[in-house]
Structures are given as structure tokens and as C-alpha cells.
Amino acid sequence: MIDLRSDTVTHPTPAMREAMANVIVGDDVYGEDPTVNKLEQDAADVFGKEAGLFVASGTQGNLVSLMTHCQRGDEIIVGDQAHIFKYEQGGSASLGGIMPHIIPVQPDGTLAFEDIEHAIRGNNIHFPRTRLVAIENTQGTLGGLPLSPQYMQDIADLAHKHGLILHVDGARIFNASTHFNVPVADMVTDADSVTFCLSKGLCAPVGSIIVGSKEFIAEARRVRKVLGGGMRQVGVLAAAGLIALHDMTKRLQVDHDNAHYLAESLSEVPGVDVMSSATNFVFFLLKEDAKLSPAEFVTEMKSRKIILSPYPGFERKFRCVMHYWIDRERIDTVVTNMKAILS
Numbered sequence: 001m002i003d004l005r006s007d008t009v010t011h012p013t014p015a016m017r018e019a020m021a022n023v024i025v026g027d028d029v030y031g032e033d034p035t036v037n038k039l040e041q042d043a044a045d046v047f048g049k050e051a052g053l054f055v056a057s058g059t060q061g062n063l064v065s066l067m068t069h070c071q072r073g074d075e076i077i078v079g080d081q082a083h084i085f086k087y088e089q090g091g092s093a094s095l096g097g098i099m100p101h102i103i104p105v106q107p108d109g110t111l112a113f114e115d116i117e118h119a120i121r122g123n124n125i126h127f128p129r130t131r132l133v134a135i136e137n138t139q140g141t142l143g144g145l146p147l148s149p150q151y152m153q154d155i156a157d158l159a160h161k162h163g164l165i166l167h168v169d170g171a172r173i174f175n176a177s178t179h180f181n182v183p184v185a186d187m188v189t190d191a192d193s194v195t196f197c198l199s200k201g202l203c204a205p206v207g208s209i210i211v212g213s214k215e216f217i218a219e220a221r222r223v224r225k226v227l228g229g230g231m232r233q234v235g236v237l238a239a240a241g242l243i244a245l246h247d248m249t250k251r252l253q254v255d256h257d258n259a260h261y262l263a264e265s266l267s268e269v270p271g272v273d274v275m276s277s278a279t280n281f282v283f284f285l286l287k288e289d290a291k292l293s294p295a296e297f298v299t300e301m302k303s304r305k306i307i308l309s310p311y312p313g314f315e316r317k318f319r320c321v322m323h324y325w326i327d328r329e330r331i332d333t334v335v336t337n338m339k340a341i342l343s
């Protein structure tokens, strides 16, 4: 099967399976799993932060971060296309009592600074307290858009000027740092917390990491525990995470080149309009006058062992995500099959 739906479908690499089988573990709730401790410290070092915390998922990482930074009744400023707002069940509101203040995400994936400043509440007994700004990099729903190191510095400065915390949902931050060819630490120099996913394009089977100050991470460890995220011999996962962090982050340019290659190849497929291509994402539209309906197209591709599905909430928009298990040969197979059934 060639699965293009997401980089979350990536299986662990052979090196990861080997490492997982042989890893030394301990009870991580007691802080005694050496492999988890190493992964957390290595991640902190790579990001230029003091400490790290392994969590079960990106969703848990964002929730733990927001609940650690905010009190009940606090407000966060977040984009209307952000994963935190759209795809996390409103968990920070339902579980943390944190109110989202939504501002539009711009077509380039950024939040406009005048929108942020406009959203900040004054000191008034009627208002919730604005506590935090959350920014996503790469911006997922609009197409894996990378936000520049300069923008990231500017938004951190803006937040801090107003006494606010900056949280970065960096699920795919290594794709952004690869795009700009800078160390990931330079993307988040003054961010107060960052979450990133080991389990997407980095191929680990499970897990995300939060990085930040020692104080923040100590508090986040408590919040993770109450959310049921205190895990035991989790070194079996951290072993894969170490390979994700140190090795898989170095090969993402291949995925970006492949996305570019796919987008170019798709432009020759009848009934298809390439909408965008950035980092490891390609979006295309199955046109109204295409030979097949979206449902027929999906079924026909599946019978050819290629998995694609319309992007959630859209009928004709498809997302293809490049990752370790998609090479040029597979891209050629996808394009050949699409030409065959859409011509």
C-alpha cells in the first residue's frame, strides 16, 4: 500500500525496531527510565531549552503546555485554522477552562500582529485575562506552510512586550527548520514552550516532546500525570524517539523535494488542479469536470493499493503528505495510476 493521507501513517524504521527491542528501560514515573531521560535532555539541547518532557501525542503536548501556562478562566490567542482550535476537541477549554480567542490565520500561515494586539484584553474586571499566544509552525491546514525564523522572533517579541507567553505548536517544526536551512533552535529562540511530534515525518511510532524552562517542565510533568500521561517503561518508545530526533530530522529535505516532484507530476494529470505545495505537503483539487467523482476516485485508487482521502471538511480537496516511506518510484506509481483512471 502507498498511503499518502498523512505522515502520521509512518511505521518505525528498521533501526527503530532494533533499538526498541534492545533498549534499557526503567519506571519513568519515578524518573528512572534512562532512555526517556536521555531523549528529554537531548531534545532540550537540540531546541536550546533547559528541559524536555515526553508525552503521548501532540494533542497531549499542547494540552499539557496550555494547562501548565494558564489558570482556569484565562484566555489564549490562537488562529482559526490552528490544530489547537480545530482538531483537539477544544480540550484546553473543556479540561483546562481556558478560553480561545480566535483570530484569522493569514494565507501565508502567520497571525497578523495587529490582530494579536487587537485581541489582547485590557485590565478590566469584566474581561478574562489574556495569558498566551499560540502559533503553529509549519501551519498544517493551510498546507504545511513554514513560518520564518524572523517571524518567529518577532511574534515572541510581540508576546513578551505585552507580558504574554508564546507557545509554539511545532508538530512539524523540523520541516520548517529544514525549509529555511537553520538549526531548529533558531526557529524558537525566545519561545516559552514548544511541542513537536516524533510520530509524524520523523517515523517514531508514538510520542511528542514539550521543551521549555526547567520550572515549566517540572510543572508540566505534574499536569501530564493528572491527565493520565504518566507512563512507565516508556523507554521502548523513547528508543525510537532518539532515532527520530537525531537521524530522521536530517533527511526531511528529501520529503520536500519529493513534494515538489509530486506537484510537478500532478500538473500533467487530467481532472486535477494542484492547489499548493510546501514543505512535505501537496494539496490538489479533483475538478468538477474530472472523469470520476471523489468517492469513485478514492475507491479506484484503493483498488490499486494507493490510499488517498479528501481533506476533512472538504469534498474535492486532497492532501498528499510525503514521508520516509514514499520514494520517487512510489510517486511515479501514484501519478501513473491517476493518469490511467482520470484520462
Ligand SMILES: *Cc1c(COP(=O)(O)O)cnc(C)c1O
Binding pocket: 056, 057, 058, 059, 060, 062, 083, 084, 136, 138, 140, 169, 171, 172, 197, 199, 208
Ligand atoms: C498532528 C498535529 C498535532 C497533534 O498531534 P497528535 O500526535 O496527532 O495528537 C498538533 N498540532 C499540529 C499542527 C499537528 O499537525
